[in-house]
Amino acid sequence: xxxxxxxxxxxxxxxxxxxxxxxxxxxxxxxxxxxxxxxxxxxxxxxxxxxxxxxxxxxxxxxxxxxxxxxxxxxxxxxxxxxxxxxxxxxxxxxxxxxxxxxxxxxxxxxxxxxxxxxxxxxxxxxxxxxxxxxxxxxxxxxxxxxxxxxxxxxxxxxxxxxxxxxxxxxxxxxxxxxxxxxxxxxxxxxxxxxxxxxxxxxxxxxxxxxxxxxxxxxxxxxxxxxxxxxxxxxxxxxxxxxxxxxxxxxxxxxxxx
Ligand code: HXC
Numbered sequence: 001x002x003x004x005x006x007x008x009x010x011x012x013x014x015x016x017x018x019x020x021x022x023x024x025x026x027x028x029x030x031x032x033x034x035x036x037x038x039x040x041x042x043x044x045x046x047x048x049x050x051x052x053x054x055x056x057x058x059x060x061x062x063x064x065x066x067x068x069x070x071x072x073x074x075x076x077x078x079x080x081x082x083x084x085x086x087x088x089x090x091x092x093x094x095x096x097x098x099x100x101x102x103x104x105x106x107x108x109x110x111x112x113x114x115x116x117x118x119x120x121x122x123x124x125x126x127x128x129x130x131x132x133x134x135x136x137x138x139x140x141x142x143x144x145x146x147x148x149x150x151x152x153x154x155x156x157x158x159x160x161x162x163x164x165x166x167x168x169x170x171x172x173x174x175x176x177x178x179x180x181x182x183x184x185x186x187x188x189x190x191x192x193x194x195x196x197x198x199x200x201x202x203x204x205x206x207x208x209x210x211x212x213x214x215x216x217x218x219x220x221x222x223x224x225x226x227x228x229x230x231x232x233x234x235x236x237x238x239x240x241x242x243x244x245x246x247x248x249x250x251x252x253x254x255x256x257x258x
Contacts, residue, residue, distance in 0.1 A: 001043070005032035008039050012141060013050040013198035014191065015043035018057075025063035026056045028084070028109045035112075037087035044094050047257065050202040051194040052094070054117060055187060056110075061126070064108025065223040067135065084109070088141045092116045095206045097197050101190035102126045103183055107165070112141035115150060120176065121190045122168045123183035124244060131163035149216055151177050201239035201255035 001008070007018040017039050019026040026032075043049045065084070070199035073083075091098075091113070098171045114120050114128075121139040130143040138144065139160060141215055148156035159166065168180045181189040197205055207230050214223040234240050238258040246253035 001039070003035045003039060003046070005029075006039055008043075008045070010046070010049060011207070012195065013048060014194045015039075015046070015049045015052045016191070017052065017054050019055070019062055020057075022057055022059075023070075024066060025060035025105055026110065026171065027063050027066040027144060028113065029066040029069045030084075033084050033087040036092040037127050040091055040094055040098070044096050047202075049096060049134055050200070050205065050257075051197040052096055052098045053101055053172040053190050053194050054098060054113075056103065056106075058103050058123075058125075058183065060105040060110070061102040062107070062110025062113060063105045064110050065140075084141060088112070088116065092142075095204065095209065096243075097194075097205055099190055099194055099197075101186050102128075102177070103186050108132055108139065108143070109141055112139060112146065114145050115142055115146040118212075119178040120171075121172055121186065121193060122180045123178040123181045123186040124168050124180055126168040126171065126177070126180075127165040128171050129163065130160045131165075133161060134163045144236075145175070150174075175219070196256075199255075201237070201243070202257040203237055204239055204243075204255075207234055 005019065005021050007020050009016045017036070019031070019032065020034060021027060040052060043052045062135050098117045100114040100120045102114055102120055103123035104125055105127055108131060111128050111130060128141050130147060132139050132143065144156065144160055149158060155174050158164070166176070168177065171177045171182045211227045211230050214226045239255045243253045243256060
């Protein structure tokens with residue numbers, strides 16, 4: 001499938017999706033968001049994909065929603081159109097592991113998109129921010145919600161109220177990103193992490209993702225119960241038999257996602 005705003009490659013059970021609007025620092029316009037939701041949903045359904053990596057360019061993961069496209073919109077336009085809500089919900093509902101590999105600017109809707117992923121690997125050049133307040137608007141795809149869960153109230157208020165950028169070191173210190181790597185190694189490191197995940201059973205990885213996400217939705221009691229039931233459920237899979245047999249036989253497991 002050919003996209004206008006993305007480059008998609010699938011190899012070795014990894015789908016690599018690159019945002020590709022270099023003229024606008026990968027600003028998220030309607031076309032890009034539709035294509036991205038479509039490409040991620042297709043990868044999610046593809047049994048030749050076990051992990052998805054989302055990245056941008058060296059200069060920008062994404063500098064936010066496209067201000068040119070948004071500037072003339074009225075309240076009723078964005079209310080009835082529900083700008084990017086369907087695409088954001090679809091991306092956030094992805095069942096397979098989704099890694100964001102972030103270099104350069106990761107701002108506004110770009111930061112919100114990165115936070116919809118399961119974890120973020122950042123280049124040492126990465127800059128995160130929710131600068132919407134500078135435009136007289138507020139974050140609209142999770143910048144006040146996912147950021148607060150990721151870094152806590154003090155940092156989230158600071159970022160959303162001042163619009164300042166956080167560098168990669170601060171992002172790692174506060175838990176927004178899982179690791180920081182030299183910019184030149186970003187894609188290789190992200191692909192290496194994806195490669196590790198792609199060696200596992202897709203079924204088990206999807207159960208892990210669903211279980212961790214439960215920690216952020218609902219009570220601890222419900223989350224623990226969900227995890228325990230999932231722990232029970234994976235004993236019905238062929239991959240559990242294979243994984244444990246391989247360990248006992250001191251060999252690598254051959255997972256079949258069953
Ligand atoms: C449209 C953008 C853009 C954006 C950059 N560009 N960000 N176009 N929407 N969000 C364009 C510029 O207009 C310019 O195009 C080209 O990309 C290069 O950008 P420069 O500004 O010349 O680069 P630089 O001086 O290096 O500054 C980089 C920057 C700055 C600091 C990232 O571009 C910037 O502040 N961008 C806006 C960031 C922002 O406010 N994001 C939040 C958007 S609101 P030309 O044609 O002039 O060369 C949002 C809400 C989400 O995201 C809610 C969704 C529901």
